[in-house]
Amino acid sequence: MLAPGFAYLNGRIVPWDDARVHVFSPVAKYGIGVFEGIRGYWNENVQQLYLFRVAEHLERYAFSQKAMRFDLPISSDKLIEALVHLCRANAFRTTVHIRMMAFIDGLGELGAKGPVGTAITALPREANRQSVEGASAQISSWMRMPDNVMPARIKCNANYHNARLAMMQAQLDGYDIAFLLNSRGKLAEAPAMCVFMVRDGQLITPSGTNDILESITRQTVIQLAREYLGVDTVERDVDRTELILAQEVFYCGTGAEITPVTSIDRMVVGSGQPGPITRQLIEIYRAIATGTNTAHESWRTPVF
Numbered sequence: 603m604l605a606p607g608f609a610y611l612n613g614r615i616v617p618w619d620d621a622r623v624h625v626f627s628p629v630a631k632y633g634i635g636v637f638e639g640i641r642g643y644w645n646e647n648v649q650q651l652y653l654f655r656v657a658e659h660l661e662r663y664a665f666s667q668k669a670m671r672f673d674l675p676i677s678s679d680k681l682i683e684a685l686v687h688l689c690r691a692n693a694f695r696t697t698v699h700i701r702m703m704a705f706i707d708g709l710g711e712l713g714a715k716g717p718v719g720t721a722i723t724a725l726p727r728e729a730n731r732q733s734v735e736g737a738s739a740q741i742s743s744w745m746r747m748p749d750n751v752m753p754a755r756i757k758c759n760a761n762y763h764n765a766r767l768a769m770m771q772a773q774l775d776g777y778d779i780a781f782l783l784n785s786r787g788k789l790a791e792a793p794a795m796c797v798f799m800v801r802d803g804q805l806i807t808p809s810g811t812n813d814i815l816e817s818i819t820r821q822t823v824i825q826l827a828r829e830y831l832g833v834d835t836v837e838r839d840v841d842r843t844e845l846i847l848a849q850e851v852f853y854c855g856t857g858a859e860i861t862p863v864t865s866i867d868r869m870v871v872g873s874g875q876p877g878p879i880t881r882q883l884i885e886i887y888r889a890i891a892t893g894t895n896t897a898h899e900s901w902r903t904p905v906f
């Protein structure tokens with residue numbers, strides 16, 4: 603990884619190598635942090651970097667801090683300022699992935715609520731190979747942790763150990779991605795992505811009470827599918843065998859964007875190629891996020 607020049611730590615833009623926390627801090631000891639992944643999309647025509655759906659990310663970031671009982675978070679205005687300053691300092695002229703974390707710093711123990719630190723990093727990141735070719739998925743033997751154990755709805759660092767176990771198993775077994783079922787045996791989500799399928803022309807995705815993160819990309823897909831394709835989405839329980847019956851399956855998230863799934867447990871999905879609804883959604887999503895389609899202006903925050 604080629605590190606950019608600067609990161610943001612506790613109110614200051616600092617050289618990348620200076621963005622450090624102490625090993626005794628609660629975030630290092632117990633993973634007590636919450637975070638957001640945000641994309642900035644470079645638009646070559648207008649020479650602009652657009653941060654996508656920042657307001658929604660900041661709303662979820664504040665919710666995660668409240669749910670984890672952090673001391674008062676810093677204001678959204680200050681955070682937007684920090685995001686913009688960091689992207690400007692690094693002079694990014696490419697699509698980037700930003701990671702913004704609120705964490706418990708200092709010398710506290712498990713119950714510490716502060717001091718709350720803020721760290722922001724941003725790295726160039728283009729689309730994944732699988733978003734063009736399609737991905738192979740494994741139904742994981744790891745279970746998505748339930749809401750009354752570790753709530754998937756809260757984007758806290760420690761949740762990602764569940765995702766890590768599933769992801770590592772899938773990769774060792776030769777798959778691109780893992781799909782996790784929840785404690786009721788219904789489809790939940792993938793590590794850092796939500797899942798959709800197409801059955802008989804309709805989009806279907808696990809509802810918000812299936813141990814998923816309330817994903818901003820998921821909500822964007824639902825809205826764009828209705829607006830541009832006239833396709834409605836049903837949010838409900840999804841059985842694992844329905845994924846094999848489906849004509850199309852894809853997963854989505856800020857990092858993964860929209861990625862087609864062409865096989866599940868080595869069984870081909872649909873034609874074995876990215877399907878027409880998925881392909882159209884990929885194009886519409888990209889056009890809106892980069893601003894080549896100027897609709898939904900309020901979703902894009904310009905950096906320059």
Ligand SMILES: Cc1ncc(COP(=O)(O)O)c(C=O)c1O
Pocket residue numbers: 639754757791792793794795796814815816817818819820854855856857
């Ligand atoms: C567990 C989990 N599910 C789903 C998603 C997708 O959410 P979003 O579209 O808001 O990035 C993410 C990524 O943030 C995630 O970490």
